[in-house]
Amino acid sequence: MPATHQRLYINVDHVATLRQARRTDEPDPVAAAALCEDAGAEGITAHLREDRRHMQDDDIIGIASSVRTVFNLEMALTEEMLSIAERLKPYQITLVPERREEVTTEGGLDVAREPGKLANGLARLKRAGVRTSLFIDPDAEAVQRSRDLGADAIELHTGTYAHDPSNARSLRALIDAAELGRSLGLTVHAGHGLTVRNVAPVAAIAAIEELNIGHSIVSRAVFVGLPQAIAEMREAMVSARRAPR
Ligand code: PXP
Numbered sequence: 001m002p003a004t005h006q007r008l009y010i011n012v013d014h015v016a017t018l019r020q021a022r023r024t025d026e027p028d029p030v031a032a033a034a035l036c037e038d039a040g041a042e043g044i045t046a047h048l049r050e051d052r053r054h055m056q057d058d059d060i061i062g063i064a065s066s067v068r069t070v071f072n073l074e075m076a077l078t079e080e081m082l083s084i085a086e087r088l089k090p091y092q093i094t095l096v097p098e099r100r101e102e103v104t105t106e107g108g109l110d111v112a113r114e115p116g117k118l119a120n121g122l123a124r125l126k127r128a129g130v131r132t133s134l135f136i137d138p139d140a141e142a143v144q145r146s147r148d149l150g151a152d153a154i155e156l157h158t159g160t161y162a163h164d165p166s167n168a169r170s171l172r173a174l175i176d177a178a179e180l181g182r183s184l185g186l187t188v189h190a191g192h193g194l195t196v197r198n199v200a201p202v203a204a205i206a207a208i209e210e211l212n213i214g215h216s217i218v219s220r221a222v223f224v225g226l227p228q229a230i231a232e233m234r235e236a237m238v239s240a241r242r243a244p245r
Pocket of ligand 1: 190193194
């Protein structure tokens with residue numbers, strides 16, 4: 001069976017990181033999102049952090065109101081973020097863990113902790129008509145719990161794999177978790193730390209329908225521009241999915 005198309009969602013947080021380095025008005029992440037869409041991104045992802053270190057509320061409002069594809073808003077499960085989500089109603093919310101001192105999201109959600117709070121949050125988002133995804137480590141129990149909590153999708157944390165792509169165990173964990181998720185009826189996404197150099201084995205996992213990629217595309221775009229950076233990533237994904245396994 002030919003592998004289904006895999007969607008590429010681009011995370012534009014680090015366009016805002018560059019702007020915040022000077023607290024000026026450029027580069028504008030809302031304009032970057034539009035450029036990404038022109039270059040073939042199938043979705044735009046942004047993380048509104050509690051500390052507002054990159055994306056600001058107006059960026060999120062701007063992206064939510066201007067995307068022509070779909071908007072995947074990443075956020076922690078807090079009352080503040082839930083009410084923003086209920087107001088903006090993005091296409092999809094990916095719930096992520098957040099720690100103030102971290103450089104980036106460091107691990108998947110602990111879905112065994114406070115299951116009642118998670119289930120209530122997911123239910124509120126569903127009532128608002130938002131599709132829900134949980135960012136989790138590639139672990140069978142976390143996948144099963146995500147389904148039991150009522151999420152529509154899971155996003156598998158690829159950070160451990162990306163840190164050491166030669167470690168066959170971390171790739172195996174992604175394959176197994178993706179297949180389990182699909183068999184349970186979840187839509188499976190993946191992301192974190194993916195680059196053109198390490199994306200192929202993850203792109204080749206048929207059960208993974210969507211990749212969320214930010215840092216490496218924005219970094220490459222500094223040299224070659226967003227359209228080319230996106231084209232290079234797309235080419236790496238498509239050829240990996242086409243390659244015989
Ligand atoms: N998915 C999630 C849930 C994330 O938090 C991030 C980083 O913000 C990404 C994907 C993208 O990771 P990267 O910027 O390393 O491509």
